[in-house]
Amino acid sequence: MSYDYEKSIRPGKLPHIWCPGCGHGIVMKGLIRAMDTCGLDRTNTAIVSGIGCASRLPGYLDACTLHTAHGRAAAFATGVKMAKPSMNVIVCGGDGDGTAIGGNHFIHACRRNIDMTYVVMNNFIYGMTGGQFSPCTPTGAKASTTPYGNPDPVFDISKLAIGAGATFVARTTAAHPREIDKLITMGIKHKGMAIIEVLDDCPTTYGRRNKFRSVVDMMKHLKANAVPAVAAAKMTAEQLQGKFLTGVLFQEERPEYTAQYAEVIKRAQGA
Amino acid sequence: MSSARLEVIERNCKGCSICVEFCPKNVLEMDMFLVKVARPEDCIKCMQCELLCPDFAIKVHDA
Numbered sequence: 001m002s003y004d005y006e007k008s009i010r011p012g013k014l015p016h017i018w019c020p021g022c023g024h025g026i027v028m029k030g031l032i033r034a035m036d037t038c039g040l041d042r043t044n045t046a047i048v049s050g051i052g053c054a055s056r057l058p059g060y061l062d063a064c065t066l067h068t069a070h071g072r073a074a075a076f077a078t079g080v081k082m083a084k085p086s087m088n089v090i091v092c093g094g095d096g097d098g099t100a101i102g103g104n105h106f107i108h109a110c111r112r113n114i115d116m117t118y119v120v121m122n123n124f125i126y127g128m129t130g131g132q133f134s135p136c137t138p139t140g141a142k143a144s145t146t147p148y149g150n151p152d153p154v155f156d157i158s159k160l161a162i163g164a165g166a167t168f169v170a171r172t173t174a175a176h177p178r179e180i181d182k183l184i185t186m187g188i189k190h191k192g193m194a195i196i197e198v199l200d201d202c203p204t205t206y207g208r209r210n211k212f213r214s215v216v217d218m219m220k221h222l223k224a225n226a227v228p229a230v231a232a233a234k235m236t237a238e239q240l241q242g243k244f245l246t247g248v249l250f251q252e253e254r255p256e257y258t259a260q261y262a263e264v265i266k267r268a269q270g271a
Numbered sequence: 272m273s274s275a276r277l278e279v280i281e282r283n284c285k286g287c288s289i290c291v292e293f294c295p296k297n298v299l300e301m302d303m304f305l306v307k308v309a310r311p312e313d314c315i316k317c318m319q320c321e322l323l324c325p326d327f328a329i330k331v332h333d334a
Contacts, residue, residue, distance in 0.1 A: 002278075002321060002330035014283050014327055021287030025325025177322035203287075216292040219323075 008032045008042070013060045018053060019127075021215030023174030023200035027121055028057050030180030030198075031090070035063075037181065038088075038188045045088040048077040050102060053128045054094035054121035054200075071102025074109040077116050085258040088188065089116040096126045096134040099155050103135075110164035110193050114257040117187040117194045120157055123202035131205030142209040161195040162250045168194035169250040173222040174201055179246065186248065192256050199226075199244060274334040275314040279306050283328035290320035290329055 006014075009032075018024050035045065042063040049055035051070035058065035064087075068076040077091045098106050098120045109118070125143055126132045133143035135155035142149060161169045168190040170183040180198060187194030201207065201218035212218045229247040232240060277298070286304035295317060300309040306329065320329045 001275075001316065001333045005327055009327075015285065016326070018325065020285035020326075021289060022325055025327065026323060029322070029325075029327070174325075175323075215287045215289060219289060219293070 003029075003033065005029060005032050008035070008062055009060050010062050016060055017056055019202075019204045021201065021203045021218075022053070022127075023123065023198070023202075023219075024054055024057060024121055026174045026177055027054075027119065027180060027198050027200065028060065030177055031057070031092070031119060031184055032061070033181035034184035034188060035090075037185045040088050040188070044086070045090065046077070046080045047090045047092060048073050048080065049092045050097040051128075052094040052097045052126070053123070053202075054092060055097055057092045071097050071100070072105060073097065074102060074105040074118065077118075078105075078109055078112070078114055081114055081116055081258060082261065085115075085262070090188070091116055091118040093118070093120060094127070094134075095120060095122040095124065095136040095155075095157065099135050099157055099160065107160065107164040110161050110166040110195065112257040113165060113167050113192045113254050115191055115193070117184065117190075117196065119184060119187075120195060120197045121200045122157055122197055123200040123206060125202050125206040127202045127205050131209065137206075141206070144205070144209075157197045158195065158245075158249050161193075161197075165193075165254075166195045166250075167192035167252050167254050168248070169197075170195070170248045171197040171199070171244065172246050173199040173226050173244075175219045175223040176226065176246065183248070190251070192254060274312060275316045276332045276334045277308045277311055277314060277320075278330040278332060279308060280328045280330070281305055283326045285326050285328075287325065289323050289325070293319050293323055295319065 046064045047058040048066045049058045050073040081089045131144040133146045133150045137150045140149045172179040203215045226246045227243045229245045291299045296313045298314045300307045
């Protein structure tokens with residue numbers, strides 16, 4: 001009945017470092033279930049991350065893990081995949097790590113359509129460094145560096161990924177745990193770049209500054225404002241104000257990068 | 272329906288109260304910043320508490 005997560009976690013690593021109620025733990029559970037569903041061999045699975053709260057995730061998992069420089073997770077993961085294309089590569093990271101410091105690596109990994117799964121845990125803020133605003137902090141929201149409200153427009157990670165050329169883009173929230181592992185499973189099985197954006201809660205540095213009185217308030221907010229992409233097609237722009245679409249947002253088939261590169265090697269050796 | 276046995280791993284629980292709030296049958300309660308299984312006989316094994324616990328601190332077993 002209960003799920004055996006402990007077999008996938010390094011011994012002695014729990015309790016983890018995340019704050020009480022942080023959604024990253026829920027995402028980690030979803031990732032473990034998805035890896036089990038896909039039957040991934042842990043000795044042939046690389047989990048790569050950069051720096052940040054979300055990037056602590058690989059440290060807990062019993063697999064081949066790589067904790068790299070800030071924002072450079074996609075670059076390191078590309079290296080791993082090019083060196084050993086048979087390896088399953090999963091990248092984990094936060095919104096700041098993926099779209100600000102690592103924005104360039106993120107879009108070019110999407111453009112190449114290299115076969116990896118990138119789980120972006122979007123908690124709307126830089127948590128670990130003290131609650132500075134990130135490109136995903138909602139306009140008007142308060143952060144430690146925007147005490148009078150954030151004037152910047154928001155980066156939509158899923159639209160960015162679609163625009164940059166990722167071939168599988170999906171979004172869900174930490175309040176929808178079954179959907180997390182369903183979408184990550186689809187992403188792992190997809191041949192090409194899969195971006196799974198998980199909207200997350202940060203009660204410590206985001207919630208308490210933005211009138212969310214508790215973790216539960218944040219989870220209820222995520223639950224109440226998530227609209228499945230299928231249902232959203234029948235809704236007006238007014239009804240969709242302030243909502244976020246969930247589910248598979250984009251999917252297409254396009255030549256995968258490591259396969260294309262193998263062709264280049266073949267041509268070069270034949271010449 | 273066979274009854275359930277809920278296990279709280281106190282070492283892992285940080286008392287965020289997500290499981291208490293999202294339990295549809297009001298089985299759990301907060302007790303001194305930790306979760307307490309107050310009414311295990313009401314559990315319908317929907318697994319919401321186990322799925323939503325970020326801290327790997329609650330498990331639903333078949334009794």
